[in-house]
Amino acid sequence: MKLSIGLISLVGILISSVMGQQRPGSADFIVSSCKRSLLQLDLPAVYLVNKNVTFAAIDQYGSAYEIGDQLAVQCGYRTSSDFWGNVTFRASLMSCYTQILDDQSTITIRINIFPTWDKSASVSYLKQVTCPYTWDAREILCEMNYMEVSVRRKIPMIAESALQDEPEDWVSAFPEAVAGLVSIWQVVFHLPSTRKAMLVRDAQKIGYGINTTESRMLLRSPYKTAETQLLNIGGVNFSSVRSTILYKQRWMILMVDTAVACPVDDVKYTKQMITWSVPKVLLPLLIGASRLKNSRIAFGVDLLTLTSTEIANRKYGLMDNYLDTTVNVPVGAQGGYFKSHVSNGQYGITYSINVFLEHEWDDSMWGVTKHTIIKEITTPFDAQLTPIINETISTTKTFNVTIGPFLPDVQLVNITVGLETLTIPELMAKNYNLTTITYPNGSVAFRLTVPFTDQNVKIEYNGETTRVYILVVTFGFKIIPTNETFTCTTTIVTLVRDAVLPQPSGYCDMNTLNVIVKRGNVDINWIPYVNNIPLTPETAQSNGAVFMANSTHYTITVNRYSDNVMYEEINNAGMTVTLPLTLVDNTNGNPMSTFSVSCSYPTAKLIDCFPNGTIAVTVLKLSTVPDMELSQLVLRDKSCRPVIYTDTSAKFVFPVNTCLTTRKFTQTMMIYENDVYYYRPGLTDAAYKLHVACNYTTNQTLILQYGYEVPPSPSAQTAFGTLALVLRLSKDSRYSTFYGDAEYPVVKYLMDALYFEVELLYSVDPQLELFLDNCWATASPDKTSFPKWDVVVNSCEFVETYQTIFHPVAADSRVVYPSHLKRFEVKMFTFMNADRAYLGEIYFHCSVIICDAVQLYTDPLCTKSCIPARQRTGRSAKLDTDRHQYVSSGALLLKSNVLSSLSPY
Numbered sequence: 001m002k003l004s005i006g007l008i009s010l011v012g013i014l015i016s017s018v019m020g021q022q023r024p025g026s027a028d029f030i031v032s033s034c035k036r037s038l039l040q041l042d043l044p045a046v047y048l049v050n051k052n053v054t055f056a057a058i059d060q061y062g063s064a065y066e067i068g069d070q071l072a073v074q075c076g077y078r079t080s081s082d083f084w085g086n087v088t089f090r091a092s093l094m095s096c097y098t099q100i101l102d103d104q105s106t107i108t109i110r111i112n113i114f115p116t117w118d119k120s121a122s123v124s125y126l127k128q129v130t131c132p133y134t135w136d137a138r139e140i141l142c143e144m145n146y147m148e149v150s151v152r153r154k155i156p157m158i159a160e161s162a163l164q165d166e167p168e169d170w171v172s173a174f175p176e177a178v179a180g181l182v183s184i185w186q187v188v189f190h191l192p193s194t195r196k197a198m199l200v201r202d203a204q205k206i207g208y209g210i211n212t213t214e215s216r217m218l219l220r221s222p223y224k225t226a227e228t229q230l231l232n233i234g235g236v237n238f239s240s241v242r243s244t245i246l247y248k249q250r251w252m253i254l255m256v257d258t259a260v261a262c263p264v265d266d267v268k269y270t271k272q273m274i275t276w277s278v279p280k281v282l283l284p285l286l287i288g289a290s291r292l293k294n295s296r297i298a299f300g301v302d303l304l305t306l307t308s309t310e311i312a313n314r315k316y317g318l319m320d321n322y323l324d325t326t327v328n329v330p331v332g333a334q335g336g337y338f339k340s341h342v343s344n345g346q347y348g349i350t351y352s353i354n355v356f357l358e359h360e361w362d363d364s365m366w367g368v369t370k371h372t373i374i375k376e377i378t379t380p381f382d383a384q385l386t387p388i389i390n391e392t393i394s395t396t397k398t399f400n401v402t403i404g405p406f407l408p409d410v411q412l413v414n415i416t417v418g419l420e421t422l423t424i425p426e427l428m429a430k431n432y433n434l435t436t437i438t439y440p441n442g443s444v445a446f447r448l449t450v451p452f453t454d455q456n457v458k459i460e461y462n463g464e465t466t467r468v469y470i471l472v473v474t475f476g477f478k479i480i481p482t483n484e485t486f487t488c489t490t491t492i493v494t495l496v497r498d499a500v501l502p503q504p505s506g507y508c509d510m511n512t513l514n515v516i517v518k519r520g521n522v523d524i525n526w527i528p529y530v531n532n533i534p535l536t537p538e539t540a541q542s543n544g545a546v547f548m549a550n551s552t553h554y555t556i557t558v559n560r561y562s563d564n565v566m567y568e569e570i571n572n573a574g575m576t577v578t579l580p581l582t583l584v585d586n587t588n589g590n591p592m593s594t595f596s597v598s599c600s601y602p603t604a605k606l607i608d609c610f611p612n613g614t615i616a617v618t619v620l621k622l623s624t625v626p627d628m629e630l631s632q633l634v635l636r637d638k639s640c641r642p643v644i645y646t647d648t649s650a651k652f653v654f655p656v657n658t659c660l661t662t663r664k665f666t667q668t669m670m671i672y673e674n675d676v677y678y679y680r681p682g683l684t685d686a687a688y689k690l691h692v693a694c695n696y697t698t699n700q701t702l703i704l705q706y707g708y709e710v711p712p713s714p715s716a717q718t719a720f721g722t723l724a725l726v727l728r729l730s731k732d733s734r735y736s737t738f739y740g741d742a743e744y745p746v747v748k749y750l751m752d753a754l755y756f757e758v759e760l761l762y763s764v765d766p767q768l769e770l771f772l773d774n775c776w777a778t779a780s781p782d783k784t785s786f787p788k789w790d791v792v793v794n795s796c797e798f799v800e801t802y803q804t805i806f807h808p809v810a811a812d813s814r815v816v817y818p819s820h821l822k823r824f825e826v827k828m829f830t831f832m833n834a835d836r837a838y839l840g841e842i843y844f845h846c847s848v849i850i851c852d853a854v855q856l857y858t859d860p861l862c863t864k865s866c867i868p869a870r871q872r873t874g875r876s877a878k879l880d881t882d883r884h885q886y887v888s889s890g891a892l893l894l895k896s897n898v899l900s901s902l903s904p905y
């Protein structure tokens with residue numbers, strides 16, 4: 001009692017001396033609480049912003065001992081702070097400099113708070129707290145930074161002055177005890193195979209805390225010393241110190257066993273669960289003891305015991321059996337807290353909870369032992385995938401993206417939209433909308449909306465009518481209070497059917513080709529290219545084009561003689577000049593659209609197809625082959641050269657049976673073809689090729705068509721010619737003389753035989769063969785009129801009422817190519833009309849087909865048979881669309897020979 005009064009007065013002096021030095025404010029914000037065998041001081045983070053805090057222990061004489069890490073371990077203090085900066089200080093009720101009476105401890109702590117940058121500006125607060133506590137016979141405390149055991153001793157402490165130096169007694173009691181030294185008391189550590197004794201003061205020098213109180217003996221040890229052992233007990237590693245403290249009283253040497261054991265790797269984690277398992281039977285603590293009795297377990301959070309109901313409500317698990325106690329704490333359960341972190345730029349979380357387990361038991365050796373384990377648990381970093389929710393609905397024309405949820409300690413710092421980084425206030429001033437969504441559990445998410453029309457939204461054409469709106473957004477975050485940063489980037493792509501394509505159109509005038517492009521909304525990235533050269537306002541002029549633009553259209557004009565155009569086709573109708581244009585996506589170089597403007601300009605007749613099969617071709621120098629030497633042009637047969645040439649044109653004239661000209665028959669026409677080539681000197685591959693064709697029909701005019709497409713190179717030249725046919729009437733059966741034009745109408749009598757001959761005129765092509773398909777007679781010059789009398793039907797002699805006879809043709813002075821002729825005789829001349837013999841004007845007609853004599857059987861029109869070798873085989877094809885040609889005779893006048901014989905002359 002006397003001591004405690006003295007103490008209070010001492011403290012009074014102490015406080016005033018501190019106040020004299022500094023002006024401490026009220027220490028009320030420092031919350032003190034006596035919890036189990038500990039005093040706890042809580043300093044909320046709000047008072048510690050940008051401040052450091054240190055603690056000092058004040059002893060009964062008013063001396064202050066600054067608590068550093070080492071002193072904390074040796075003297076029983078623990079300072080910790082959570083991630084928010086709340087600081088918790090704990091002191092063992094057995095800590096050094098504590099005034100300990102039997103059932104109460106008074107602890108005086110000075111708290112210094114100062115700005116992080118200036119320790120001298122420290123403000124001090126003094127906390128003196130007296131905690132009552134009823135000690136068990138043995139108390140073992142496993143704090144985070146030290147292990148502590150205190151044991152009740154029955155014999156009162158001796159006054160130091162009474163101690164004598166009698167080393168021989170030590171030695172006889174304990175051979176390892178240090179002999180020959182003036183020592184009051186000693187500690188013996190029991191190592192696996194040996195014992196190690198040292199003076200208490202030496203043990204204190206190496207970090208042990210050893211002391212006595214009125215009634216207790218105390219040993220405090222760090223977790224790792226030379227004397228600690230790692231023991232595996234029931235699968236859990238314990239740090240253990242087996243020690244005996246010896247002290248001498250009068251004539252006796254007394255020994256107190258101060259064994260301590262604390263688990264070190266007893267907590268296991270999964271992503272969902274923290275499992276803490278501690279064996280109950282700790283043999284190092286039970287040496288010499290019988291079985292434990294009255295075992296009791298307490299479990300709690302923040303040093304407060306939880307009832308079994310509270311444990312169940314918080315979804316913790318507590319399983320206790322004879323061998324061990326297992327605690328399960330679901331990650332995220334009440335009592336702990338989540339914290340955000342960044343590791344390698346990756347966002348993640350941890351969960352922290354401060355728990356304790358207290359095991360009290362009774363045994364024969366020690367009486368009641370209380371073993372308390374404190375665990376400040378933090379789960380390993382758990383990387384989190386940041387959920388980004390795209391809530392864009394294209395109809396609202398707004399990107400809508402939500403990122404989160406995050407723990408409340410995550411702050412959005414900035415947002416990068418496209419290439420622009422904006423802080424949150426800058427962002428709000430813009431066209432963007434940022435909403436913070438707070439969930440009931442406190443977590444937060446951030447929703448950003450960005451209109452499609454924003455300049456930082458990228459728009460790309462996606463083909464057809466679709467445009468792609470691309471929002472690349474990076475959210476920059478900071479974690480408070482640690483200021484760790486991380487970012488999340490997302491790209492949101494939305495397809496919208498709102499593309500308006502550039503619409504090209506074109507027109508031609510005398511000397512220019514013009515393209516007008518209506519811009520649409522996807523032309524921004526599209527550059528018009530002509531012949532692989534971009535045509536922009538900047539490049540147009542040097543490329544011989546004129547570029548004009550306004551907000552809705554642009555126009556490109558090129559001269560018809562410029563290098564930008566291509567000669568697509570040159571024929572008798574004129575020259576087709578094309579301006580091919582390709583719109584190229586300038587972001588990736590892909591052609592997006594290709595079109596061309598083609599214009600026809602009349603030219604001089606470039607190709608002539610004469611009826612005798614002679615072809616005349618004029619070749620113009622083309623800009624696409626600037627080095628072309630017109631004099632060196634040849635036909636398929638390289639010996640066929642131009643008959644005349646100038647700098648700009650060359651002319652070939654050649655019969656169709658020369659110069660390797662080929663003939664071709666189609667359904668509707670006969671075609672002669674050849675090619676004009678230009679070979680660069682010494683080269684065998686043609687640098688230029690012009691295909692030339694003469695299409696022979698009877699006399700229709702055909703209109704050529706040319707499409708608006710990228711022209712194929714080389715071009716083709718095609719012209720049309722007519723074939724000449726004649727149907728003649730011979731004056732005799734030998735076909736030696738014929739009626740001339742002036743002799744028509746020729747008068748014939750009913751019984752006369754008529755000798756007809758059909759000839760393909762002028763052709764010098766020996767390979768052609770003329771065939772008669774049908775021949776008939778009409779009463780008028782119109783071959784389609786009625787009445788009509790058949791003479792040759794389907795290439796056969798018509799034998800029903802009058803006889804038709806074919807006659808062979810042989811070469812003679814007049815007939816050069818017999819295959820170009822056919823002859824037939826109409827013998828019985830009884831054309832009936834309304835049952836009477838027809839008398840009057842009559843005309844003969846034939847439909848004729850020209851075939852390739854050496855390839856008859858490959859041409860369906862030419863395979864017919866009636867009289868082998870003289871007429872074709874097979875049936876005729878449809879007449880209307882084929883290459884049949886018609887020939888007609890002049891008028892004949894049919895008279896009755898009966899009448900004539902009855903005539904007077």
Ligand SMILES: *[C@@H]1O[C@H](CO)[C@@H](O)[C@H](O)[C@H]1NC(C)=O
Binds near residue numbers: 042044045046084086
């Ligand atoms: C820790 O600090 C935060 C913020 O200052 C406060 O909200 C919280 O209640 C504190 N926690 C404790 C256990 O003191």
Ligand SMILES: *[C@@H]1O[C@H](CO)[C@@H](O)[C@H](O)[C@H]1NC(C)=O
Binds near residue numbers: 097099209210211
């Ligand atoms: C031992 O305890 C006494 C009384 O509480 C105290 O004055 C002394 O400082 C303590 N010594 C050590 C080294 O802890």
Ligand SMILES: *[C@@H]1O[C@H](CO)[C@@H](O)[C@H](O)[C@H]1NC(C)=O
Binds near residue numbers: 051052115116117118
């Ligand atoms: C405050 O604490 C920080 C972090 O521990 C340390 O870097 C700093 O030096 C301290 N400030 C002072 C004045 O001691």
Ligand SMILES: *[C@@H]1O[C@H](CO)[C@@H](O)[C@H](O)[C@H]1NC(C)=O
Binds near residue numbers: 391396
């Ligand atoms: C964004 O999406 C959310 C969820 O669909 C909706 O509630 C909100 O109105 C949308 N905001 C905008 C601007 O479209």
Ligand SMILES: *[C@@H]1O[C@H](CO)[C@@H](O)[C@H](O)[C@H]1NC(C)=O
Binds near residue numbers: 430431432433
């Ligand atoms: C932001 O959102 C609010 C509420 O949804 C709306 O009233 C406001 O017009 C939006 N602002 C912009 C710029 O979109």
Ligand SMILES: *[C@@H]1O[C@H](CO)[C@@H](O)[C@H](O)[C@H]1NC(C)=O
Binds near residue numbers: 413414415421485487
């Ligand atoms: C945006 O925030 C992130 C994360 O906090 C940070 O790393 C980055 O430097 C910030 N950018 C700018 C331009 O401020």
Ligand SMILES: *[C@@H]1O[C@H](CO)[C@@H](O)[C@H](O)[C@H]1NC(C)=O
Binds near residue numbers: 481
């Ligand atoms: C975090 O940043 C704030 C504001 O910039 C600053 O006051 C604070 O000291 C920083 N905290 C840490 C732990 O760096």
Ligand SMILES: *[C@@H]1O[C@H](CO)[C@@H](O)[C@H](O)[C@H]1NC(C)=O
Binds near residue numbers: 491495
């Ligand atoms: C976002 O949502 C829009 C509208 O539903 C959708 O068209 C788009 O494909 C989505 N983008 C992504 C990246 O999911």
